[in-house]
Amino acid sequence: MTTFPDDSILVLVEATPSGEPAKSAAGLLGAASGIGTPVALIVAHPGRGPEAAAACGALGAEHVLVAETEAATAWLAVPAADALASAADLVRPDAILISNSADGRDVAGRFAARTRSAVAVDAVGVARDEEGIVAHHSVYGGAYNVHSAPTFGAPVITVREGAVDARAEAVEPAVEMLDVTPSGAAAASIELFEEQSVESSRPELRGAAKVVAGGRGLSSEEQFALVDQLADVLGAAVGASRAAVDAGYVPNSHQVGQTGVSVSPQLYVALGISGAIQHRAGMQTAKTIVAINKDPDAPIFDIADFGVVGDLFQVVPQLIESLSARKE
Amino acid sequence: MKIIVLMKEVPDTYGERTLNLETGLAERGATEAVLDEIGERALEAALSSAEKIDGSEVIVLSMGPATAAATLRRALAMGAAKLVHISDEKLSGADLGLTADVLAAAIRRIGFDLVITGNLSTDGSGGVLPAMLAEILGVPHASTLNSVEISAGRLEGTREANGGVMTVATELPALISITDRFPAARFPNFKGIMAAKKKPVEMLTAAELGVDSDALDNPRSIMISVSEKPPRSAGTKIVDEGDGGKKLAEFLVQNRLA
Ligand SMILES: Cc1cc2nc3c(=O)[nH]c(=O)nc-3n(C[C@H](O)[C@H](O)[C@H](O)COP(=O)(O)OP(=O)(O)OC[C@H]3O[C@@H](n4cnc5c(N)ncnc54)[C@H](O)[C@@H]3O)c2cc1C
Numbered sequence: 001m002t003t004f005p006d007d008s009i010l011v012l013v014e015a016t017p018s019g020e021p022a023k024s025a026a027g028l029l030g031a032a033s034g035i036g037t038p039v040a041l042i043v044a045h046p047g048r049g050p051e052a053a054a055a056c057g058a059l060g061a062e063h064v065l066v067a068e069t070e071a072a073t074a075w076l077a078v079p080a081a082d083a084l085a086s087a088a089d090l091v092r093p094d095a096i097l098i099s100n101s102a103d104g105r106d107v108a109g110r111f112a113a114r115t116r117s118a119v120a121v122d123a124v125g126v127a128r129d130e131e132g133i134v135a136h137h138s139v140y141g142g143a144y145n146v147h148s149a150p151t152f153g154a155p156v157i158t159v160r161e162g163a164v165d166a167r168a169e170a171v172e173p174a175v176e177m178l179d180v181t182p183s184g185a186a187a188a189s190i191e192l193f194e195e196q197s198v199e200s201s202r203p204e205l206r207g208a209a210k211v212v213a214g215g216r217g218l219s220s221e222e223q224f225a226l227v228d229q230l231a232d233v234l235g236a237a238v239g240a241s242r243a244a245v246d247a248g249y250v251p252n253s254h255q256v257g258q259t260g261v262s263v264s265p266q267l268y269v270a271l272g273i274s275g276a277i278q279h280r281a282g283m284q285t286a287k288t289i290v291a292i293n294k295d296p297d298a299p300i301f302d303i304a305d306f307g308v309v310g311d312l313f314q315v316v317p318q319l320i321e322s323l324s325a326r327k328e
Numbered sequence: 329m330k331i332i333v334l335m336k337e338v339p340d341t342y343g344e345r346t347l348n349l350e351t352g353l354a355e356r357g358a359t360e361a362v363l364d365e366i367g368e369r370a371l372e373a374a375l376s377s378a379e380k381i382d383g384s385e386v387i388v389l390s391m392g393p394a395t396a397a398a399t400l401r402r403a404l405a406m407g408a409a410k411l412v413h414i415s416d417e418k419l420s421g422a423d424l425g426l427t428a429d430v431l432a433a434a435i436r437r438i439g440f441d442l443v444i445t446g447n448l449s450t451d452g453s454g455g456v457l458p459a460m461l462a463e464i465l466g467v468p469h470a471s472t473l474n475s476v477e478i479s480a481g482r483l484e485g486t487r488e489a490n491g492g493v494m495t496v497a498t499e500l501p502a503l504i505s506i507t508d509r510f511p512a513a514r515f516p517n518f519k520g521i522m523a524a525k526k527k528p529v530e531m532l533t534a535a536e537l538g539v540d541s542d543a544l545d546n547p548r549s550i551m552i553s554v555s556e557k558p559p560r561s562a563g564t565k566i567v568d569e570g571d572g573g574k575k576l577a578e579f580l581v582q583n584r585l586a
Contacts, residue, residue, distance in 0.1 A: 017490060076470060076496055077459060100455075102447075102472040102489050109459025112425065118549040119424045121454045134552065144347050145555045153547035158456065185463065188470040188498035191484070195492040210585070234586055242508070252474075252509060253488065259366070259448065259508045267585045284560060288585060290576065296567070303560040306579045310568025318573025323586050326577070 002176055004063060007036035009133075010093035012084055012107060013056055015072075017195050019048040021055050023204070024099035024161050029060040031159060033168035035128040036094055039063040041087040041178070043072045043080050053175040060168020065090070065178040077106035078187035079180075084111045086180045093154055095133040097126070100158035108158050114183070118150030124163040133157070141258065141281025160262060162207025202228075205237040205254060210267040211283070213239030213256055216247060217272015217293065217312055224249040226316050227271055233323050239263065239283075241273045257282035271312050275300025292316065329384045329480060329500075331374045332435055334445040335367035335403055337396035352551040353421055354451055361399050366446030368406075368513035370506055374444050375407045375514070377478040385409050389434055391419060391427065397529070404524035405516030412438060416533040418541040423549040426541060428460035433537035435465060442483070443503040447472045458505035468498040474509040 009032035014022040021042065032038035040061035044052045049066035056064045065087050071079035084107060088096060096111070098104045100122050112119040120135035127134045135157045137146045149155070205211065212234060214227035224244065231238045239256040240249065256263055258278040268286035273279060275291070275298055283289070284303055291304040292312045301307040308315050339346075339354055340362045346355040371388065378384035388403040390396065391414040400411055414434055419426070435443060443465075448455045462469030470476075473496075476485035484497040485504065516524070534541040566575060580586035 014490070017492060022490070076468075081463075102455075102487070105455045106459040106469070106471050109456035110463040112456070113428055113460040113463035116425065116546045118547040119456055119460075120549050121424070121456055140347065143557060143559070145553075145557060146347075146352065146551055147553040148549050149552050150547045150549055151544070155547075155549065186466065186468040186498075188468040188496045188502065190494050191497050192495040193490075193492050194494070234580075258450065267580075288583060289560075290580070292572075292576070296565075301565055302562050304565070305563035306576065307563070307565040308568050308572040308576055309565065310572045314570075315568050315572040315576065318571075319576050320573075322574050322577035323580070326581065326586075 002063070002174060004039060004091045005037040008039045008091050008093040009036040010088060010091050010096045011038055011040050011061065012080070012096070012098045012104070013040045013042045014099055014101065014103060015042055015044055015052060017193065019045055019052055021052065021059060022099070024101065025056065026059050026167055027162065027164035028097045028099060028159055029056070029168045030166035031126050031164045032097055033060050034166055035126050035133060037062050038168055039065065039091050039093065041065045041067065041084060043067045043069060043083050045073070046070060049177065050175070053173060057173030058170045060171060061173050062171050064173045064175045066175060067178045067180050069180065073193070074190055075187040076190060077103065077110055078183065078185045080107045081110035081114065082183045083178065083180045085114060085183065087178055088115065090178070095126070095154050096156045098156065098158050100160050104158055108156050110185070112156045117153055118155045120148045120155055120157045123157050123159050126157060126159070138285065141277065142285040163264070202231060203235070203237045205239055205256070205261050205263065208237035208263065208265055210234050210236035211239045211256070211263050211265045212236045212269040212271065213241065213273060214244055214249065214271045215241035215273030216243040218244060218249055221249045226313070230269065230316055230320055233320050234267070236267070236269070241279050270300050271316060273300055274298045275303065329378070329381050329441045330439060331378060331384065331386045331442045331444060332438055332440045333367070333371045333374045333386060333388050333408065334431065334443065335371060335388050335390050335400065336364050336449060337361045337392050337399045338364045338449060338451040347554055349554055349556060351421070352554040361396065363399055363402055364446060364450050366448065366450070366506070366508055369508060369510040370444045370446050371403055371406060371408060372513040373476065373506055373510055381478070381480055387412060387438055389431065389438065390414070391430060393420070401524055402516060404527045405520040406514060407520060410527060411529045412532065413529060414532045414534070414537070416541070419534055422541070424454055424456060424460065425546060425548060428457055428464060430534050430537060430539050432461050432464040433539050434532060435461065437537065441500045442478065445503070445505045447505040447507050458503060462503045465503065467501050467503055469503040470496045470498055471505045473504055473506050476504060476506070
């Protein structure tokens with residue numbers, strides 16, 4: 001039987017529907033490598049384990065535990081929580097890192113309640129001090145930095161997607177199949193799963209280096225295309241305010257803010273967005289903020305590095321033209 | 329059918345929210361307190377489902393300071409039959425584990441077919457509590473639902489996860505958490521406000537629920553430091569005089585952002 005290093009950090013790697021490690025895996029393993037030895041757990045379809053394990057190694061997992069099961073695509077959260085419980089029993093890690101995605105939070109919650117572990121959610125970074133593992137949080141829309149730690153034991157930490165830039169070096173991992181003891185806990189069943197086709201070649205909002213976001217000021221779904229056009233000229237992802245989502249201009253996966261995605265890009269361009277505090281909560285840690293709004297008193301200007309008071313339907317086409325002209 | 333809705337009072341996010349830099353706790357009273365909007369949507373989902381199923385009862389459960397009672401009454405005015413309010417100074421600053429133990433004990437005591445919660449609270453943004461509660465209660469849970477159909481004995485809902493949309497289903501008893509894709513809550517009307525005055529409010533402490541909030545045998549998550557980030561300041565603001573787009577392009581190019 002393998003023995004695991006004393007400073008093991010167990011990382012739950014989410015798998016995409018096609019079985020590869022999800023995007024969040026690189027940041028989680030990068031964070032783990034900064035505080036100990038990364039040990040990945042991946043729950044894979046039968047037969048897909050070895051491939052998934054190799055991919056985890058490429059992202060820096062020195063050990064990979066593979067739980068092969070069909071249950072994870074049939075039942076919500078419980079199969080993954082059972083695998084995590086078995087893995088934690090084997091590895092005895094100093095901390096457990098999980099993506100702060102909807103599914104990740106579910107597994108974290110079930111696992112923490114079952115094992116009575118301390119939980120820290122939505123960490124933007126992790127560190128190790130003399131007493132153990134510390135989670136760093138950015139709360140109230142980035143207005144405060146909070147550090148948390150468990151009174152004792154290994155903490156379960158969910159890590160905000162796209163928040164950790166560190167990457168671990170690729171290694172040849174030691175791979176082991178994991179025997180999972182089913183808990184028998186009741187779970188909801190997954191009746192149907194439809195993969196959403198990747199709509200465009202645009203970068204994904206989460207973790208994007210540049211974001212162009214549109215609000216109610218775009219006035220219609222057709223006119224929201226202006227946001228897409230500017231995004232394409234800048235090579236940016238497309239974001240939106242909740243008002244724009246509620247009005248049906250864009251799908252809600254584009255919502256930035258307190259109840260949407262949190263982004264920290266190099267550049268955030270807000271078009272026709274007033275800058276309500278719930279919106280700012282998801283974007284005010286951007287390096288540079290640019291805003292176009294016809295209301296000179298819009299709160300978005302309070303945090304904008306460059307603001308244009310004007311009609312976005314005049315300003316944005318001219319901006320696109322100027323930028324395109326330079327490119328030629 | 330008995331539906332329990334978890335609701336709480338939060339600082340109104342339309343104002344600035346502040347953390348006490350010594351205790352790390354939210355400064356209650358620094359801003360106006362309101363019912364968390366996502367909890368209101370959860371209550372709306374409960375009330376509209378209950379209207380369709382005979383013999384249904386909607387009970388609101390909340391853990392929070394005694395001062396939240398007035399805010400919570402709004403839930404009764406909206407149509408909930410009863411409020412169970414866990415108010416205990418010893419629970420101030422409770423971490424997720426302790427909160428889950430206390431709420432699960434109260435849910436068990438009330439009895440339920442369905443528990444509905446918001447997916448993320450406005451102040452804590454934890455989002456793990458629904459799964460923790462389901463695990464402790466030993467029931468299935470379906471999280472971050474964008475829609476739900478509830479019938480006696482069963483529910484089916486949709487959620488976005490893992491790059492797709494999934495339909496999930498479970499028999500009751502169960503627990504669900506909902507997103508802000510759910511309809512906004514109804515406004516309490518005059519009749520509701522009057523009726524709320526006569527509705528039962530049960531106050532409970534952790535000890536009454538059999539939870540020892542001082543016990544040290546379970547690990548707890550504690551805040552070890554809090555600091556305030558310097559607020560952002562405004563930069564250049566120009567008024568478009570026909571060349572706003574060009575000037576903005578120059579700014580982006582100068583700063584190597586385009
Ligand atoms: C609990 C809770 C959670 C929330 N979560 C979120 C969240 O995650 N994300 C979010 O965004 N919101 C969230 N909100 C909603 C938030 O409070 C605002 O209602 C929302 O952000 C407003 O969106 P908006 O700026 O697009 O619309 P508005 O506030 O209506 O602003 C539109 C702006 O467009 C400008 N405009 C109009 N026409 C033009 C034009 N031709 N040219 C230039 N400018 C123009 C107007 O001057 C105005 O400033 C939440 C609210 C609550 C209570």
